[in-house]
Structures are given as C-alpha cells and as structure tokens.
Amino acid sequence: MVYHEEACCSLSIPNLAMSMKSILIFGNYLEDSRNILKVKKTATKQRLLRRNRMEVVGFLCNLPQTEHDLNCMTVDVIKQTESMLCFSVQGYFKEVGQSFNSTIRAFYRTFVLVPGSSGSIYIINDQMVIKSASHKQVQKAFSKPAVSSGPDSAGSSDSLPCKYDEMITTLSQNTGMNTVWAQKCLQENDWNFKQATEVFNYFKGKGAVPLEAFKM
Missing domain, CATH: 3.10.450.50 (Nuclear Transport Factor 2; Chain: A,)
Incomplete structure (x- = not known):
C-alpha cells in the first residue's frame, strides 16, 4: 500500500x-x-x-x-x-x-x-x-x-530480515545518511529502494534533509 x-x-x-x-x-x-x-x-x-x-x-x-x-x-x-x-x-x-x-x-x-x-x-x-x-x-x-511488528516497525534494524538490513546499509552508503534515517526513509516508502532514493534526492536538492540524518 x-x-x-x-x-x-x-x-x-x-x-x-x-x-x-x-x-x-x-x-x-x-x-x-x-x-x-x-x-x-x-x-x-x-x-x-x-x-x-x-x-x-x-x-x-x-x-x-x-x-x-x-x-x-x-x-x-x-x-x-x-x-x-x-x-x-x-x-x-x-x-x-x-x-x-x-x-x-x-x-x-x-x-x-x-x-x-x-x-x-x-x-x-x-x-x-x-x-x-x-x-x-x-x-x-x-x-x-x-x-512483533515485522519490517514496518520503528525498532532497531537488527530485528529486520536480512534483505531489509542490506537495503538499509546500501541506502546509507549511497546517500550518506545514518542507518536510522535510511531505515526510516525505506519504511515510509514501503521498502521500495528506488522510490526511497528518488525521495531522498528530491529533498536533498531542496536542502530539506535535516543535518541530523547525516550524524553517525
């Protein structure tokens, strides 16, 4: 959905x-x-x-x-x-x-x-x-x-299936966001990696991504 x-x-x-x-x-x-x-x-x-x-x-x-x-x-x-x-x-x-x-x-x-x-x-x-x-x-x-709430929960990525954990790591590496914000971005985009990347790029271009997202 x-x-x-x-x-x-x-x-x-x-x-x-x-x-x-x-x-x-x-x-x-x-x-x-x-x-x-x-x-x-x-x-x-x-x-x-x-x-x-x-x-x-x-x-x-x-x-x-x-x-x-x-x-x-x-x-x-x-x-x-x-x-x-x-x-x-x-x-x-x-x-x-x-x-x-x-x-x-x-x-x-x-x-x-x-x-x-x-x-x-x-x-x-x-x-x-x-x-x-x-x-x-x-x-x-x-x-x-x-x-237990599955991959849509806001908990630690340690409790997520391996495929979601890999997506979080990849998005974090590609965007520079920390893993908490990478996970949040993926969850809000229904774990659609391409859409999450597009949303990040769109708001980064507008300067709307908070500095907190890049704090490791």
Missing part, C-alpha cells in the same frame, strides 16, 4: 496554546500543524497541506523517528464502498533517540484509500492529529511487552 500520485497529507495539533509547555510537548511538530482554527493565512494553509506522493512521503520521512505502542493501537473502519475505503488508527507513541523521547503523545490518523490497477490500493488522503496524552493514558501506554 503506497501513496497515490495526487495524495494529500496534513498534520494538526488541536487545542494548542502557544506556551512553554506546548513547545516542550510538541516542539518537533509545531511548525507543521495545520490547525485551521489557529492558522488564518490562506497561503500558510496551502503550504502546510502536502500534495502529491513526493511531498507527502518526504514530509513523513522528515518527522522524528518514533516507536508506537502496538498493544494499545485501535483501527476503526469509517466507510467502505467499491471505490473507497476510509478508516482511522489511534494510539500512543514516543520519539526514539530524541531529547523528547520520554514524552508520550496520543495520535489519531484518518486514511482514505482508493483502488488502483491490478488489484493495488493507494492512500489518497492522510490526516494526522497529535495530542498530549492524559495522565491515565501515559500510565497505560507501553505498559505491556511490545508485539
């Missing part, structure tokens, strides 16, 4: 107050929030709406590396027709290898999928909402051992 050529993606932080507490909790996401109750300028609203596959994948690749609590994750189907599937995913996550990695956040993500050729399916719309987790949610999150 990959993003459609004309896909759209946005991130929003609801009930956001511009305070030091908000900066500490959402610092890595504040500048990307498209909360239309807070963002008034039309140009800014347009800029924060990622359009087309390259922009969407590049935006997701530049988000902080995260670990999700798969035990608490829930999926709900909102609507299904012959030409469209809409479902939501909600749960908790924390950042990996970041200064805010102890902060547990709640998220709600809505996907709209459409069929493609030869039985394929594409994400046409991806709306992401990130919230501060309540005290009760923080106590609940990550309270059980993580279940």
Whole structure:
C-alpha cells in the first residue's frame, strides 16, 4: 500500500496554546500543524497541506523517528464502498533517540484509500492529529511487552530480515545518511529502494534533509 500520485497529507495539533509547555510537548511538530482554527493565512494553509506522493512521503520521512505502542493501537473502519475505503488508527507513541523521547503523545490518523490497477490500493488522503496524552493514558501506554511488528516497525534494524538490513546499509552508503534515517526513509516508502532514493534526492536538492540524518 503506497501513496497515490495526487495524495494529500496534513498534520494538526488541536487545542494548542502557544506556551512553554506546548513547545516542550510538541516542539518537533509545531511548525507543521495545520490547525485551521489557529492558522488564518490562506497561503500558510496551502503550504502546510502536502500534495502529491513526493511531498507527502518526504514530509513523513522528515518527522522524528518514533516507536508506537502496538498493544494499545485501535483501527476503526469509517466507510467502505467499491471505490473507497476510509478508516482511522489511534494510539500512543514516543520519539526514539530524541531529547523528547520520554514524552508520550496520543495520535489519531484518518486514511482514505482508493483502488488502483491490478488489484493495488493507494492512500489518497492522510490526516494526522497529535495530542498530549492524559495522565491515565501515559500510565497505560507501553505498559505491556511490545508485539512483533515485522519490517514496518520503528525498532532497531537488527530485528529486520536480512534483505531489509542490506537495503538499509546500501541506502546509507549511497546517500550518506545514518542507518536510522535510511531505515526510516525505506519504511515510509514501503521498502521500495528506488522510490526511497528518488525521495531522498528530491529533498536533498531542496536542502530539506535535516543535518541530523547525516550524524553517525
């Protein structure tokens, strides 16, 4: 499952107050929030709406590396027709290898999928909402051992099959990125090596790849 050529993606932080507490909790996401109750300028609203596959994948690749609590994750189907599937995913996550990695956040993500050729399916719309987790949610999150999640997990590459490990190493060598960011780039591109390379080259040309991606 990959993003459609004309896909759209946005991130929003609801009930956001511009305070030091908000900066500490959402610092890595504040500048990307498209909360239309807070963002008034039309140009800014347009800029924060990622359009087309390259922009969407590049935006997701530049988000902080995260670990999700798969035990608490829930999926709900909102609507299904012959030409469209809409479902939501909600749960908790924390950042990996970041200064805010102890902060547990709640998220709600809505996907709209459409069929493609030869039985394929594409994400046409991806709306992401990130919230501060309540005290009760923080106590609940990550309270059980993580279940195995396969190659799409955000864990160490040591737990991945050899073929994925080789792809991470090769992409890291070809691009100069560290293995953490190489893995992240591949995961966001559904382990499509060619597409991951194209996305990297596209955003490197725009100077949009963070320096953190090259720190060994």
